[in-house]
Amino acid sequence: MEFIGSLCLILISTAIGGHFSARLNLPAVIGELLVGILLGPALLNWLQPNDFIHFFSEIGVVILMFIAGLESDLSLLRRFIRPSTYVAVVGMLFPILIAYLTGLYFHFSQLESIFLGVTFAATSVSISVVVLQEMKQLDSHEGTTILGAAVVDDVLAVIVLSILISFSGGQVNSSGNKQNLVLSLLLQIGYFVLLFVLGRWVIPYVMHFSSKLLVPASETLISLVLCLGLADLADITGLSTVIGAFFAGLAIGQTDYKVLIDRNIEPIGYAVFIPVFFVSIGLNMTFTGIINDFWLFFVLSIGGILSKLLGAGLGAKLAHFSWPSSFMIGAGMVSRGEMALIIAQLGLQSHLLSIDRYSAVIGAIIITTLIAPFLLRGTISKINH
Template identity: 45%
Template sequence: MELLLSLILIIIGTKLASHLCHRIGIPAVIGELLTGVILGPALLGLVLHTEVISLFAEIGVILLMFLAGLESDLDKLKKYLKPSVMVALFGILLPMVFLSGAAHLFDISWKEALFIGVIFSATSVSISVQVLKEYKRLDTAEGSVILGAAVVDDIAVVLIVSLFSAFLSMDSTSPNGIGLLWELLGTKILFFLGLFLFAKFILNPLLALVKKIVAVEVETAFALVLCFAFAILSEKVGMSDVIGAFFIGLLLSKHESKDKMEHNVSVISYSLFIPVFFVSIGLDIELSAFKEYALLIIVFTILATLTKLIGGYIGGRMTHLGKEQSLIIGAGMVSRGEMALIIVKMGENIGLVSPGHYSAIIVAVILTTLFSPLLIKFAVEKAEKKQLA
């Protein structure tokens, strides 16, 4: 009963908040994130971040990125591969340098300071995807660059975290040289090779076979099976589950049933799972962290926002994209969301993030995630004014 009550509050709260945001002209996702803050431990304490809520939230972000893949253009992603790599590179380099340096100035050890830099190098575009869809900018040059850069960023940051973990746990029996390289890279390469072979030889015959099955919404059901299966596979090889979900969605975007799959999955996702995901981020806010680590939170939030914004802008401009496009790209890369939260938790588990700094980092991550939709709104409106002029 407690779960059902939480879901009722989340669904009603997010829909009312979205309506209010539309009325006052700000991205609806802001209201959904703030619903988590209001309903959660920070204020009313009506909804707690339980294991079941976390599970619903995980399904929500997987479905959100699967839909992003379905709505994307594979040819555009290939076309904008170089800008995507450059944006990801600067989006990792700047936070690593500035956040690590700032952390060390607060008397945090270099080991923990470097890991804090890694945390804020992560990008989670699930929030950005929602805002870009709202402004009809997902299937554009800047939308393609943001999605491509996020995938490159995720893989790079996961590899860096894996290196940290490997070196910390290394002993005489640990792999080194080629063994370590295989552990870090081999399985990821095999995943993408397997994905390519699946798309080339298996996907279309499999979908043709599924079409012959007489059952209600069989194609949509099978699309969900593929989404969850590739999410599991990508997590098994040490990457984020959203990468697998995004890529299988991207492959299905070429199929004739794509529009039907997208509509049906959207109904399921936006009715329940995606609202729970957005609310779950707000549930992690702890007001007590502001009292003890106010200055640290402010510095981390400002630097985390600026380094991704500037990094994305530089990456875009260096690959000859326009100023307005590059600004949208930079704004779209600011959100840290669930990816950074996962890395913080991993850091705490392996002793790289001290319990005292854990809450401060969580709050800074959530604040940057809240700022991201507003920055995207500003950048999109600036681009639209330029087009009208």
């Protein structure tokens, strides 16, 4: 029963780390990551990666992506579809290109370099939302465009990631032979068609039916079944589990049960599984890894900040925002946060990112997340003055 003590240590440590991180106006995830580094092999060595942490972190990332889908505002996206799409697409192309070229320069393979690009194309605006709220800009055209672009960004990143993972080594069947590539593609296309049908017509009916069940928290129970079921089905077709979880959340978020499910799922995720996921990321990171790959870490950090700032900013300019407003939108998209961390972890598990380069990549993601709120505050202050 040693894992119970480990879980207890993780939960109390992440609660304290998240609290102090929030007090510094940083995302709680930064504190949780630092806890993983502190308790792991990098420093105290009280925790090591093991099966218990692996299984809990797998559930954690699925629930985290389910919540991300649940909280994605499609009505907001519909209202600002044009500028949001420009910001998201151009804001993804720049980081993909810069990170891809960086990977090639540092002797990554072609596939690893593409994956590196996808990692730094992701955006997490949770930290930007806090800054926008503080500075009364959340409902502005710029703030709304940032939120809409984040939805497009998330959807594109999840789809590209899943396809990339499916091509990372071919699908292997129970006999150990690679499945036919055409069959794999057909299965994956069929899965996306199924997602559309389920989201449009079936899931709303299932959620309505769940409210009639005579069991406690029946709606939450059925939403978890949908989340885990679609995640497992995605895995069977060779896609990433996160795509099933994300689109399950997206579909349920369009029903009348969104608020109820969000309120009930968050305690399950954030109280147990999600902290273990972020700690597991820190457990695989070492300072020697960053020191040994310092120039990779440095170039990814600088390139990560500038590519998203300029790419998303140019996308905003193409949507006819002024230059100051475009720069503000670009700054709001800089933070990579949990989305990039999830992608990096999945890449490590899928052998698209080697353990030798892992620390440098995670360190660069943390730097972009730390610098983002200061960058956004500075741009908003200049606009207001």
